[in-house]
Amino acid sequence: MAGLTLxxxxxxxxxxxxxxxxxxxxxxxxxxxxxxxVAEAANAxxxxxxxxARQLVSGRSGFVGFxxxxxxxxxxxxxxxxxxxxxxxxxxxxxxxxxxxxxxxxRSELSVLRHVVESGRADGVVVPRIGEADERLGYLIxxxxxxxxxxxxxxxxxxxxxxDADSVTAxxxxxxxxxxxxxxxxxxxxxxxxxxxxxxxxxxxxxAMTRRNDPTVTLDVAAAPxxxxxxxxxxxxxxxxxxxxxxxxxxxxxxxxxTILEEAARAGLSVPRDLSVVGFDNIxxxxxxxxxxxxxxxxxxESARAIAGMLVEVIEKRPAEPLHRLIRPKLVARASxxxxxxxPRRL
Amino acid sequence: MAGLTLxxxxxxxxxxxxxxxxxxxxxxxxxxxxxxxVAEAANAxxxxxxxxARQLVSGRSGFVGFxxxxxxxxxxxxxxxxxxxxxxxxxxxxxxxxxxxxxxxxRSELSVLRHVVESGRADGVVVPRIGEADERLGYLIxxxxxxxxxxxxxxxxxxxxxxDADSVTAxxxxxxxxxxxxxxxxxxxxxxxxxxxxxxxxxxxxxAMTRRNDPTVTLDVAAAPxxxxxxxxxxxxxxxxxxxxxxxxxxxxxxxxxTILEEAARAGLSVPRDLSVVGFDNIxxxxxxxxxxxxxxxxxxESARAIAGMLVEVIEKRPAEPLHRLIRPKLVARASxxxxxxxPRRL
DNA sequence: AATCGCAATTCAAACGTTTAAAAGTGGCAT
DNA sequence: ATGCCACTTTTAAACGTTTGAATTGCGATT
Numbered sequence: 187m188a189g190l191t192l193x194x195x196x197x198x199x200x201x202x203x204x205x206x207x208x209x210x211x212x213x214x215x216x217x218x219x220x221x222x223x224v225a226e227a228a229n230a231x232x233x234x235x236x237x238x239a240r241q242l243v244s245g246r247s248g249f250v251g252f253x254x255x256x257x258x259x260x261x262x263x264x265x266x267x268x269x270x271x272x273x274x275x276x277x278x279x280x281x282x283x284x285x286x287x288x289x290x291x292x293r294s295e296l297s298v299l300r301h302v303v304e305s306g307r308a309d310g311v312v313v314p315r316i317g318e319a320d321e322r323l324g325y326l327i328x329x330x331x332x333x334x335x336x337x338x339x340x341x342x343x344x345x346x347x348x349x350d351a352d353s354v355t356a357x358x359x360x361x362x363x364x365x366x367x368x369x370x371x372x373x374x375x376x377x378x379x380x381x382x383x384x385x386x387x388x389x390x391x392x393x394a395m396t397r398r399n400d401p402t403v404t405l406d407v408a409a410a411p412x413x414x415x416x417x418x419x420x421x422x423x424x425x426x427x428x429x430x431x432x433x434x435x436x437x438x439x440x441x442x443x444x445t446i447l448e449e450a451a452r453a454g455l456s457v458p459r460d461l462s463v464v465g466f467d468n469i470x471x472x473x474x475x476x477x478x479x480x481x482x483x484x485x486x487x488e489s490a491r492a493i494a495g496m497l498v499e500v501i502e503k504r505p506a507e508p509l510h511r512l513i514r515p516k517l518v519a520r521a522s523x524x525x526x527x528x529x530p531r532r533l
Numbered sequence: 534m535a536g537l538t539l540x541x542x543x544x545x546x547x548x549x550x551x552x553x554x555x556x557x558x559x560x561x562x563x564x565x566x567x568x569x570x571v572a573e574a575a576n577a578x579x580x581x582x583x584x585x586a587r588q589l590v591s592g593r594s595g596f597v598g599f600x601x602x603x604x605x606x607x608x609x610x611x612x613x614x615x616x617x618x619x620x621x622x623x624x625x626x627x628x629x630x631x632x633x634x635x636x637x638x639x640r641s642e643l644s645v646l647r648h649v650v651e652s653g654r655a656d657g658v659v660v661p662r663i664g665e666a667d668e669r670l671g672y673l674i675x676x677x678x679x680x681x682x683x684x685x686x687x688x689x690x691x692x693x694x695x696x697d698a699d700s701v702t703a704x705x706x707x708x709x710x711x712x713x714x715x716x717x718x719x720x721x722x723x724x725x726x727x728x729x730x731x732x733x734x735x736x737x738x739x740x741a742m743t744r745r746n747d748p749t750v751t752l753d754v755a756a757a758p759x760x761x762x763x764x765x766x767x768x769x770x771x772x773x774x775x776x777x778x779x780x781x782x783x784x785x786x787x788x789x790x791x792t793i794l795e796e797a798a799r800a801g802l803s804v805p806r807d808l809s810v811v812g813f814d815n816i817x818x819x820x821x822x823x824x825x826x827x828x829x830x831x832x833x834x835e836s837a838r839a840i841a842g843m844l845v846e847v848i849e850k851r852p853a854e855p856l857h858r859l860i861r862p863k864l865v866a867r868a869s870x871x872x873x874x875x876x877p878r879r880l
Numbered sequence: 881a882a883t884c885g886c887a888a889t890t891c892a893a894a895c896g897t898t899t900a901a902a903a904g905t906g907g908c909a910t
Numbered sequence: 911a912t913g914c915c916a917c918t919t920t921t922a923a924a925c926g927t928t929t930g931a932a933t934t935g936c937g938a939t940t
Contacts, residue, residue, distance in 0.1 A: 215889085239589050288621030306583050549919070582897075588925090
């Protein structure tokens with residue numbers, strides 16, 4: 187399958203394989219003239235080293251692993267594509283490639299991760315979507331295997347490498363924006379899954395609330411399982427038809443915010459006149475859904491690129507202290523937020 | 534890095550490495566009792582074979598390669614994520630993993646592909662987005678390296694493995710739908726890049742036109758470079774402000790169709806009253822952009838899954854005849870198409 | 881003239897598997 | 911006793927690299 191071997195190239199040049207190997211590695215023990223001659227021949231014959239052999243002796247694979255998150259049948263967004271694009275871009279700069287493992291039906295994500303690590307197919311892994319008691323992180327930490335998490339643990343975030351969106355700050359910013367527009371009754375549409383970002387985002391909101399020290403402010407939280415559309419719609423309508431309907435509802439992420447827009451329209455509420463809605467992520471559809479969703483740009487691609495850089499550092503330098511990095515999301519102000527209505531519209 | 538080796542496992546069991554290797558491979562030359570004993574021990578000790586060693590001797594990597602298409606700074610859609618998800622799902626069923634190579638700045642996609650093939654890192658590759666004279670296919674065919682293209686060549690499609698959306702039929706269907714609603718003046722917003730799907734889709738439209746044999750039917754095509762938003766907008770406005778404005782404009786894919794919707798709104802045209810618009814792909818935003826884009830579901834994830842199956846067949850069975858597969862897109866009728874207006878609105 | 885030092889190169893082992901070929905073990909017919 | 915066969919296991923080579931240790935060649939030093 188592969189073309190030329192080192193041995194063949196060496197015999198063509200009339201030197202030993204060791205010389206060729208060292209020459210190509212740029213070893214200064216090899217005479218400059220020889221190095222050039224070898225490089226030239228390698229180039230001319232199109233020599234490409236066999237990675238399996240190299241990997242076997244060096245113990246390094248040159249791969250970074252990524253276990254594809256298991257997703258429902260109609261998961262819809264650009265997140266994964268952007269993330270993988272950024273990861274690939276970041277890795278290729280350092281000479282690494284990306285290896286993607288999919289979880290077969292009926293097996294756990296952890297078991298696949300374990301297999302990736304123990305088969306020696308990857309020098310490090312990227313772990314997305316961190317849960318509250320994430321067994322993947324526990325495993326990797328214990329095994330001292332290089333990894334960077336996209337997201338962080340709530341307790342013990344100091345103990346692992348991560349890059350995360352600064353959603354605490356972003357959600358505080360969302361609150362301030364709306365508070366300054368006169369809103370006092372807030373709603374948050376959240377998920378009931380045990381992802382840590384749920385807590386961080388809600389915390390951002392509550393901390394900003396506390397800072398205002400305004401007893402008239404209220405916050406109602408409605409949550410539903412992440413991929414359960416029916417329950418999500420029900421949760422949203424609980425807020426919309428509550429005794430005292432919030433004048434501003436924040437979606438934990440854009441899919442939820444878009445559903446809020448849909449349900450508000452269905453209920454006869456005009457956004458932003460009767461209701462302000464804010465999301466997070468800035469997915470493509472956020473720009474198209476009327477009247478244009480105000481949200482935060484999470485910059486997935488750049489984040490992934492940064493994660494790649496961090497992971498390479500962890501693999502090659504094994505820093506003593508865990509690496510942490512917060513990415514500040516940027517407000518994308520569209521048309522779904524506005525001043526508090528003078529008087530709530532009756533439904 | 535890796536845990537237990539075969540040798541260690543063998544010595545624990547008091548047999549030779551060959552026996553253990555064969556037992557784990559399920560070789561019937563090994564006594565059933567021994568096979569069971571080995572399997573048990575392997576399981577108990579958590580033995581995971583080193584892939585590099587296995588790959589070195591077998592010459593197979595267990596990987597399918599994918600060279601990430603080079604993309605502009607703000608490419609936006611779910612295509613890549615869906616495609617990779619489907620590919621991963623399809624591959625894992627057959628015991629393959631996915632390996633993603635990114636093209637570094639300043640290098641060609643072909644050179645990266647060549648490297649992937651010749652380093653022995655992949656047993657086969659998937660090639661997306663086929664161009665008119667695609668040098669990647671030429672290389673792979675000449676090298677007899679297993680691959681499946683997503684999309685096909687115009688000439689010589691018979692000579693390579695591919696899976697493609699049946700966009701000829703779909704665009705014919707779009708034409709018929711609109712013709713039956715009374716439309717006679719059609720516009721097509723296309724791209725000027727040399728991708729083969731451009732021709733196939735336009736062909737679908739023209740063939741359906743020919744079938745009607747109606748001399749009053751006209752078709753104006755406006756094209757712009759794929760990622761050039763300014764030129765795209767200009768091309769669309771050329772159609773919208775033409776002497777005889779089309780009453781139905783078809784976008785080669787949804788991004789274009791959505792831009793048509795935006796420009797129509799800006800020009801004061803109401804969709805579908807004054808203008809019908811149809812797209813292709815059914816991206817997420819198609820559902821959110823008012824009034825809801827009528828389009829075709831390309832089912833990327835399922836296609837990718839099927840591609841995985843085809844590629845594994847090519848790798849393992851080396852069929853004499855190239856494999857071809859057409860996927861029929863399904864019309865997603867939303868609200869952007871309607872009957873031809875009685876009288877064109879003046880702009 | 882013998883020895884040393886040093887640069888350049890080669891030798892050979894190792895990485896952890898797979899697999900063709902050889903070898904060992906009993907049982908059974910001759 | 912001998913040979914043969916079927917079944918099971920082992921031996922050893924091979925895959926294509928990297929790399930520590932050994933070797934070579936040669937000018938400089940004694």
